[in-house]
Amino acid sequence: MSTRSRSTHRVVGITEVARHAGVSPGTVSNVLNRPERVAEATRLRVESAIAELDYVRNSSGSSLRSGRSASVGLLVLDVTNPFFTEVARGVEDEAAESGLAVVLLNSAEAHERQQRNVRLLAEQRAAGAVVMPVDDDLSDLLWLNRQGTSWVALDRGDVAEDVGCSVSVDNHAGGMAAGRHLIGLGHERVTFLTGPFAIEQVRRRHEGLRAAFEEAGMDPGTAVRVVEQPLLNPAQGERAVDTILAGGPRQRPQAVFCANDQLALGVMKGLGQRGLRVPDDMSVVGYDNVDIADLVHPGLTTVAQPKYELGRAAMRLLDSELNEADHVHERVLFTPELVVRGSTAVYRP
Amino acid sequence: MSTRSRSTHRVVGITEVARHAGVSPGTVSNVLNRPERVAEATRLRVESAIAELDYVRNSSGSSLRSGRSASVGLLVLDVTNPFFTEVARGVEDEAAESGLAVVLLNSAEAHERQQRNVRLLAEQRAAGAVVMPVDDDLSDLLWLNRQGTSWVALDRGDVAEDVGCSVSVDNHAGGMAAGRHLIGLGHERVTFLTGPFAIEQVRRRHEGLRAAFEEAGMDPGTAVRVVEQPLLNPAQGERAVDTILAGGPRQRPQAVFCANDQLALGVMKGLGQRGLRVPDDMSVVGYDNVDIADLVHPGLTTVAQPKYELGRAAMRLLDSELNEADHVHERVLFTPELVVRGSTAVYRP
DNA sequence: CACCCGGATTGAAACGTGTCAATAACCTTC
DNA sequence: GAAGGTTATTGACACGTTTCAATCCGGGTG
Numbered sequence: 138m139s140t141r142s143r144s145t146h147r148v149v150g151i152t153e154v155a156r157h158a159g160v161s162p163g164t165v166s167n168v169l170n171r172p173e174r175v176a177e178a179t180r181l182r183v184e185s186a187i188a189e190l191d192y193v194r195n196s197s198g199s200s201l202r203s204g205r206s207a208s209v210g211l212l213v214l215d216v217t218n219p220f221f222t223e224v225a226r227g228v229e230d231e232a233a234e235s236g237l238a239v240v241l242l243n244s245a246e247a248h249e250r251q252q253r254n255v256r257l258l259a260e261q262r263a264a265g266a267v268v269m270p271v272d273d274d275l276s277d278l279l280w281l282n283r284q285g286t287s288w289v290a291l292d293r294g295d296v297a298e299d300v301g302c303s304v305s306v307d308n309h310a311g312g313m314a315a316g317r318h319l320i321g322l323g324h325e326r327v328t329f330l331t332g333p334f335a336i337e338q339v340r341r342r343h344e345g346l347r348a349a350f351e352e353a354g355m356d357p358g359t360a361v362r363v364v365e366q367p368l369l370n371p372a373q374g375e376r377a378v379d380t381i382l383a384g385g386p387r388q389r390p391q392a393v394f395c396a397n398d399q400l401a402l403g404v405m406k407g408l409g410q411r412g413l414r415v416p417d418d419m420s421v422v423g424y425d426n427v428d429i430a431d432l433v434h435p436g437l438t439t440v441a442q443p444k445y446e447l448g449r450a451a452m453r454l455l456d457s458e459l460n461e462a463d464h465v466h467e468r469v470l471f472t473p474e475l476v477v478r479g480s481t482a483v484y485r486p
Numbered sequence: 487m488s489t490r491s492r493s494t495h496r497v498v499g500i501t502e503v504a505r506h507a508g509v510s511p512g513t514v515s516n517v518l519n520r521p522e523r524v525a526e527a528t529r530l531r532v533e534s535a536i537a538e539l540d541y542v543r544n545s546s547g548s549s550l551r552s553g554r555s556a557s558v559g560l561l562v563l564d565v566t567n568p569f570f571t572e573v574a575r576g577v578e579d580e581a582a583e584s585g586l587a588v589v590l591l592n593s594a595e596a597h598e599r600q601q602r603n604v605r606l607l608a609e610q611r612a613a614g615a616v617v618m619p620v621d622d623d624l625s626d627l628l629w630l631n632r633q634g635t636s637w638v639a640l641d642r643g644d645v646a647e648d649v650g651c652s653v654s655v656d657n658h659a660g661g662m663a664a665g666r667h668l669i670g671l672g673h674e675r676v677t678f679l680t681g682p683f684a685i686e687q688v689r690r691r692h693e694g695l696r697a698a699f700e701e702a703g704m705d706p707g708t709a710v711r712v713v714e715q716p717l718l719n720p721a722q723g724e725r726a727v728d729t730i731l732a733g734g735p736r737q738r739p740q741a742v743f744c745a746n747d748q749l750a751l752g753v754m755k756g757l758g759q760r761g762l763r764v765p766d767d768m769s770v771v772g773y774d775n776v777d778i779a780d781l782v783h784p785g786l787t788t789v790a791q792p793k794y795e796l797g798r799a800a801m802r803l804l805d806s807e808l809n810e811a812d813h814v815h816e817r818v819l820f821t822p823e824l825v826v827r828g829s830t831a832v833y834r835p
Numbered sequence: 836c837a838c839c840c841g842g843a844t845t846g847a848a849a850c851g852t853g854t855c856a857a858t859a860a861c862c863t864t865c
Numbered sequence: 866g867a868a869g870g871t872t873a874t875t876g877a878c879a880c881g882t883t884t885c886a887a888t889c890c891g892g893g894t895g
Contacts, residue, residue: 148553148634150880150881150882151881151882151883152881152882160844160845161844161845161846162845162846162881162882162883163844163845163846163847163883163884163885164843164844164845166882166883166884167843167844167883169882170883174842174843174844175843175844176842176843176844179843179844193605193608193609193633194609194881194882195550195609195611195880195881195882196609196610196611196882197546197547197549197550197555197610197611197880197881197882198546198550198850198880198881198882198883199881199882199883200546200850200882201544201546201547201550201850201851201852201880201881201882201883202849202850202881202882202883202884203850203882203883203884204497204850206546208589216571216574216575216578217568217571217572217575217777219566219568222565222566222571223566225565225592226565226566226592226594229565229592233602238589238606238610239590240587240589240590241588241589241590243574243575243578253582256542257587259542260542260543260544260545261545261546261587262544262545262546284542285497371777371778371781402778402781403781405781405783406780406781406783409783428566428720429720429751429778429781429782431755432720432751432752432754432755432778432782433778433781433782433783434754434755434758434782434783499850499851499852500851500852500853501851501852509874509875510874510875510876511851511852511853511875511876512853512854512855512874512875512876512877513873513874513875515852515853515854516853516873516874518852518853519853523872523873523874524873524874525872525873525874528873528874543851543852544850544851544852545852546850546851546852547850547851547852547853547880548851548852548853549852549880550850550851550852550853550879550880550881550882551851551852551853551854551879551880552852552853552854552880553880836895837894837895838893838894838895839892839893839894839895840891840892840893840894841890841891841892841893842889842890842891843888843889843890843891844887844888844889844890845886845887845888845889846885846886846887846888847884847885847886847887848883848884848885849882849883849884850881850882850883851880852879852880853878853879853880854877854878854879855876855877855878856875856876856877857874857875857876857877858873858874858875858876859872859873859874859875860871860872860873860874861870861871861872861873862869862870862871862872863868863869863870863871864867864868864869864870865866865867865868865869
């Protein structure tokens with residue numbers, strides 16, 4: 138049976154509430170938005186009318202009138218990656234405190250999808266957005282700015298300060314920390330396994346790694362080899378293992394530094410399948426410190442980012458941009474921290 | 487410097503486009519929504535006016551007028567869990583094909599947050615929602631129905647068919663498959679590690695496990711012990727290990743079946759820390775088959791759910807409910823599949 | 836008592852879109 | 866060439882909210 142039982146409950150608006158409470162619509166609106174301007178007695182009367190009629194505000198009406206909606210977008214590189222979901226939690230918690238709804242949009246590492254999502258935000262007249270850009274081409278985001286929707290860049294410290302705020306983690310320092318750790322363990326040939334160099338973050342991590350070798354008086358040109366994969370997921374890491382091992386035992390690197398924990402986990406699996414032991418035959422370092430890094434065996438040595446805090450900070454900045462008239466664009470930089478676990482060990486030839 | 491450079495670009499609406507193209511606003515609206523009704527020549531004229539003025543539609547206007555917005559909610563139990571993010575991908579892909587935007591809302595396993603999110607959906611006059619209810623109390627969702635927003639239940643086969651559609655996986659069969667596998671390996675004492683029994687899914691998995699023992703002519707009352715934790719995450723799994731091992735080597739179970747891969751991964755870590763080997767000293771079975779299940783060592787034996795397909799199916803059903811006048815509520819049931827990996831082995835006393 | 840002041844409330848005018856009955860233009864057919 | 870039919874376009878109104886100038890009321894002051 139197809140009982141299309143919509144609207145059993147005639148939809149009630151602000152005007153009906155007003156009639157029911159014996160006041161004007163304007164007063165009801167005031168009760169909802171600036172309760173301090175309305176006298177106690179009438180406020181109570183209106184509130185009980187609201188409860189009695191089961192009135193729920195229509196946000197289309199508000200945002201049409203005010204020109205802006207009360208939701209912010211969170212434009213994420215890949216929902217599947219636990220790193221981002223942790224960031225999302227931070228953004229969400231902070232947004233809830235400001236009474237803003239969060240619309241999570243997934244770019245799936247594809248520029249075309251990012252563009253579609255940006256357009257969506259513009260159509261919704263979103264109050265603002267927290268954005269992790271998919272690559273160096275920021276033209277969509279600048280367009281979004283011109284449409285009146287401002288945004289905070291996440292994990293992209295390189296966006297110009299006149300464009301918007303940014304919150305990021307010092308990727309150079311992270312790469313360097315990983316490098317120093319490996320050098321300290323006696324490693325002299327390291328492969329940097331990465332996603333596309335179009336992503337600014339991974340470029341900086343690479344530079345940091347090289348800087349560590351220079352600092353130690355070694356030539357990064359011979360010590361660091363790069364293997365680049367199209368995406369930053371475990372399957373890509375596993376697939377890259379053959380390339381990493383190419384050249385045989387003499388040429389093979391003594392350690393792999395991955396741009397991402399996801400890649401690192403794939404590498405560990407691939408090495409295991411080929412009979413190589415981590416860390417005895419090869420050390421592996423990841424980046425992000427996702428939850429699972431601590432659950433695999435051996436535990437994954439990795440560069441930890443303050444994921445949740447990153448999200449919170451970004452949303453806080455956005456909030457200030459939206460509400461404070463004298464807002465000045467800001468650049469917040471967190472410092473990453475190396476977490477040493479079992480996947481790295483002293484190199485024993 | 488605080489150059490608050492909003493609206494460099496005066497905002498343009500449908501009427502301005504109409505003026506620019508020399509037609510009426512109604513025609514512009516038709517070009518946007520039912521292009522087939524408007525003559526080729528004028529359509530092109532309007533389209534070029536749109537491009538020239540860089541017009542972007544204001545969705546508040548549309549949804550105010552039409553009474554419904556073009557976005558659907560996805561109400562998820564816990565964004566952090568990779569199972570849900572995979573479902574989200576399915577929902578998103580399918581929604582994109584129908585031109586619907588997806589608003590991801592996180593209940594964080596808390597009833598109060600679910601309630602807040604449901605309210606938000608009602609205020610936005612969302613077209614519909616895909617919902618994973620936090621517990622057995624569906625009153626918020628029934629209220630949402632009365633407000634005219636219909637929804638599809640995900641992973642909750644027990645919602646009455648006159649309430650809405652549902653898409654789920656046969657949890658009883660899943661529990662049974664895990665049970666048969668363990669029995670086949672010779673295990674006679676199994677602990678079921680679970681989240682709150684308020685969640686219907688885990689109850690059914692438990693029943694399935696017991697049914698497998700009955701089928702084999704064994705008494706589930708003595709063979710199956712239950713350990714219940716408040717949340718379904720790795721930390722809780724790790725914490726539960728002491729409880730599981732209580733009673734010493736003679737009493738201790740030979741295998742642990744977890745309601746969730748997250749719990750299982752925590753258990754594996756906990757066992758490792760206490761010097762117990764998986765699967766030699768204890769077999770572990772998970773549920774969901776998240777990506778990482780295949781990345782840990784040993785690989786986690788688990789009951790696989792068609793996560794992505796689950797999301798797609800739910801969204802497809804919702805779409806039918808929204809568009810087809812003769813829609814009949816449907817109940818889709820997928821069958822789970824046991825994936826055997828290294829974490830289970832024959833019991834050797 | 837007249838005056839004024841301040842707080843509480845009102846009324847009407849937008850915001851941008853979709854709808855639909857009404858009109859206009861055009862084509863066919865006798 | 867007129868009547869009838871089809872297709873394309875128009876205009877005006879309604880959706881639910883917020884805003885703001887205008888009004889109302891009650892009490893304090895001179």
